[in-house]
Amino acid sequence: MTKIRIILISLVLLSGISVHAQKYITKNGNIRFYSEAPTENIEAINKQVNSALDLASGDFVFRVLMKAFEFEKALMQEHFNENYVESHKFPNATFVGKVTNISELDISRNGLYDAKIEGDLTIHGVTKKISEKGTFEVVDGTIKGKSVFFVAVADYDIKIPRAVISNIAEKIEVTVDVSLSLLNN
Amino acid sequence: MKKWMKILGILAALGVAGAIVGYVFVYNKSHPDYEKKTAKYVVSAEELFFAFKKDEMATSNQFNGQLIEITGIMNEVEATDESRIVYMVLGEGMFGNEGVRISMMASQNEACDALSVGKQITVKGLCVGYNETDVIIQHGTLTKF
Structure with a gap:
């Protein structure tokens, strides 16, 4: 059983029957990454990201299928999956963390709220603690979460061959855009 | 001398042709046409x-x-x-x-x-x-x- 599943089960057990009234999810979250380098710019987008936010505890999780990233060029997509993130060995990236200022988010009031997010980001089988900022926008009971941050390729043991090192940025810009709805069950 | 120049010219032309083929068919190759392809x-x-x-x-x-x-x-x-x-x-x-x-x-x-x-x-x-x-x-x- 994976860490993310254990945490989700714990969320349910610890929060009792009221948990569903406070859990917001999406299965259509967007994560885009962008690499700006001297030789070329590379962009990819994944539109089928799973994410869940528990308003009571602030627990915030993401699960991202690496093979679901789509690139403009087929060759880039092949290299990304086969050589860099090795998606056959590490099919998913995950984030398991917390919104540390969740108490400031008022689901009953439309508006824009700052979000402070901390947790473990796992990519390519390597887990690193991250601390990032973002925003939550409450719109009629849904929560639109956005964040832009940078990930250093070397931190996650992703090896770029010397021949193409000028094609890929050392730090990749990651843009997260999710629209979370109340889980009704 | 002329023979060597000819050989060099042919090699250069082959190199350019190879680069064009590589760019078009490898670097810039298109995604498969999933609508037309047969399921495995x-x-x-x-x-x-x-x-x-x-x-x-x-x-x-x-x-x-x-x-x-x-x-x-x-x-x-x-x-x-x-x-x-x-x-x-x-x-x-x-x-x-x-x-x-x-x-x-x-x-x-x-x-x-x-x-x-x-x-x-x-x-x-x-x-x-x-x-x-x-x-x-x-x-x-x-x-x-």
Whole structure:
């Protein structure tokens, strides 16, 4: 059983029957990454990201299928999956963390709220603690979460061959855009 | 001397031709035409979903990156800005429903909007994996509906 599943089960057990009234999810979250380098710019987008936010505890999780990233060029997509993130060995990236200022988010009031997010980001089988900022926008009971941050390729043991090192940025810009709805069950 | 120049000229021309071929057919090669390609596997939604649940790694090795034809009961069509997601629901978990989620090609929007809930359909698409909730299929096209 994976860490993310254990945490989700714990969320349910610890929060009792009221948990569903406070859990917001999406299965259509967007994560885009962008690499700006001297030789070329590379962009990819994944539109089928799973994410869940528990308003009571602030627990915030993401699960991202690496093979679901789509690139403009087929060759880039092949290299990304086969050589860099090795998606056959590490099919998913995950984030398991917390919104540390969740108490400031008022689901009953439309508006824009700052979000402070901390947790473990796992990519390519390597887990690193991250601390990032973002925003939550409450719109009629849904929560639109956005964040832009940078990930250093070397931190996650992703090896770029010397021949193409000028094609890929050392730090990749990651843009997260999710629209979370109340889980009704 | 002239002979050497000729050889050098031919080599240079071959080099330029190789670079053009490499750029067009390797670097810039297009994505497969998933609508026209033939599926490698034919499975039911149940077989696919429960195979991933039972042994994710072995099933990933077999199906991930492969074009497959899936038959199952259509339970939901979700509309996004550009396309539709067809959902064959096979269970329930912590993210709500679980099953096979097929992101359809934009050319299928009209046909998807006309589908009836509870109808058996067959969809061809690229399997990209299992996220512990759903089996995710991309570039879906309806083949029987």
